[in-house]
Amino acid sequence: MIKFVDFISTPDPKRTKVKFNMNAGDWDKRAWDLLLEDDPEWIGMNRWKTKQSNNNLNYADYLIALAQYYPYGAEYFVFGGLFKVEKIMPEVFNGSGYNLYPMDDYKEYIKRLIIKIDKPIGRDLYNRKYENLQEQLNPEIYELAPSTKLGHFPGYQSVSLKHSDLRQIISQNEPSWKQALSNVKGIYVITDTSNGKLYIGSASGNNEGIWQRWSAYADKRNLTGGNKGFVEILESKDNDYIIKNFKYSILEIFDTKTKVETIIERENYWKGVFDTRKHGMNFN
Structure with a gap:
């Protein structure tokens, strides 16, 4: 097994968050579809900020964005990029509260790298600290597709x-x-x-x-x-x-x-x- 944190590192692990995106509020806008199609809402959903602080990017300088890869199941996520985080001031809640700047690190793995976690993740805990990630969810590298991943035949x-x-x-x-x-x-x-x-x-x-x-x-x-x-x-x-x-x-x-x-x-x-x-x- 190749651990996720051994494969994807960041400039500052203590100030990095990992976001497990599932959908944009309804199942007609699933995160993987938005990422696959380069829809602006993919970036938008990662910039979102609420008053529920544990799901925000406060105290984070970097973000690893993932999208649930539903063709495989609830435990699978596709790598969607590493970003530099900048908090918007004055603070914005229930809206786009951060600027995200794509970094070149690992960009060749976007839409190709699939990880697997031990169990499905709850909607209230989809934003995790990178430094605790391996212990909490035990993410492993599951697959690296040769090009953009489309998934198995869905029926x-x-x-x-x-x-x-x-x-x-x-x-x-x-x-x-x-x-x-x-x-x-x-x-x-x-x-x-x-x-x-x-x-x-x-x-x-x-x-x-x-x-x-x-x-x-x-x-x-x-x-x-x-x-x-x-x-x-x-x-x-x-x-x-x-x-x-x-x-x-x-x-x-x-x-x-x-x-x-x-x-x-x-x-x-x-x-x-x-x-x-x-x-x-x-x-x-």
């Missing part, structure tokens, strides 16, 4: 991928995703997040199911996957439009032995449900 009903995430999963042949998406046919939806328009598509072939179809969309040489409607969109927009705006989710899955006619029938059903021929991006 078909929980798939919601930005184009950048889809490209990474496909390019790395991420095992759990490839196995899950290759073993099913299905109906999927692509959302243009800039305007809310939907495209309903299907993977009905017998060779690698949804994985094969989505691999075509992930190819930077042809982001349209051969879709004529997407070609028209790119012709009227810049080349990065799909990369910036498209998101991929699964509506329905089928056994690989399901007949093509059955899947096409269900595809047409979903096109009707969302009226994507009239108000979306389907043209047939």
Whole structure:
């Protein structure tokens, strides 16, 4: 076992806090999602200050920020950076009470390094002193991913991928995703997040199911996957439009032995449900 404090050190251990972020007040804004997407709220939640002093950064010159890695479980956290702390004066409560300045130390491990603690941590004790950390929670280095960690396949009903995430999963042949998406046919939806328009598509072939179809969309040489409607969109927009705006989710899955006619029938059903021929991006 490699101890966390033996792997990540700070300029002044006695004046360093470690923050175990879980969410930003509701489960629609989970800390890992904010960190993964470089959302400004990731920094915001670490700057937050309340009158409950044990969860503040008072007397801390440095902060190690962690985000709960919920795909693995409540005991797992991803490294989100080492920061220099500056208290805002006059003091601010129930708001951003600190300025945080990212340090270069260990920045290559951000979104890659996963630690494991002995037991889930309570919301009232998520801010710990670095010098007591190993004794209290026994954190150990669990995994160091070769690049930004996306996590294991979360289940078909929980798939919601930005184009950048889809490209990474496909390019790395991420095992759990490839196995899950290759073993099913299905109906999927692509959302243009800039305007809310939907495209309903299907993977009905017998060779690698949804994985094969989505691999075509992930190819930077042809982001349209051969879709004529997407070609028209790119012709009227810049080349990065799909990369910036498209998101991929699964509506329905089928056994690989399901007949093509059955899947096409269900595809047409979903096109009707969302009226994507009239108000979306389907043209047939």
